[in-house]
Amino acid sequence: MSETRVCVGAIAGAFGVRGEVRLKSFCADPTAIADYAPLFTEDGARSFDVTLTRPVKGGFAARLSGVATKEQADALRGTQLYADRAVLPSLPEDEYYHxxxxxxxxxxxxxxxxxxxxxxxDHGAGALLEIHGPGLSSTVLLPFTNACVPTVDLAAGRLIADPPEGLFP
Structure with a gap:
């Protein structure tokens, strides 16, 4: 995936029989997903304008440009949607896009x-970083807190961790 786009949602399948989709938003303000359109598929081959029609369990019912039938909506099930980074809001100094x-x-x-x-x-109680590396038989989940991750240096491509005792072998 291009570094110029960020995943902001996913299509969970068709909603109804008139081409609407069930849309899951990964945005801090879930309704803002429509503001970031056009949204792109991961490979960038397709783009969609988005109109949220109503809230539904687990997300929104939405209309996507170019999707007019239930079959077309069903075919998009599982598709992740990406927004251009330039249309996303700037973040404060201590916040990061996943x-x-x-x-x-x-x-x-x-x-x-x-x-x-x-x-x-992020399951609601705070973000966890899944870390995989040399000498680890399985991944380790590190709490993404100031205490456990005091430094994030995006320019250098690294972060400094102070993990709780015994978390890493």
Whole structure:
């Protein structure tokens, strides 16, 4: 995926029989997803204008440009939607888009490489960085807090971690 786009939502399938889709928003303000249109597929081959029609369980019913039938909407199930980074709001100094954190090298406070950020998980109680690296038999989930991650240096492509005792072997 191009670094100029950020994943802002996903299509969960058709909603009804008139071409609407069930849209999951990954935005801090869920309704803002329509403001970032056009939204693109991961490969950039298709783009859609978005009109939110109403809230539904787990997201929104929405109309996408070029999608007129239930079959077309069903065919898009599972498609992630990306917005151009230029249309997204600027973030305060201590906030980051998840896409910016994925792939960063993780070092401890002594400079030892712990691994790389594979994904960012956020289930409501705070973000967790999924870290995979040398010497790890499985991934490690590190809380993304100021105490555990005191430094994020996007320009250098790394973050400094001070993990709780025993989290890393």
């Amino acid at each position: 896409a910016d954190l994925i792939g960063l090298e993780v070092l401890d406070t002594g400079g030892t490489v712990l691994g790389r950020v594979r994904s960012v998980q």
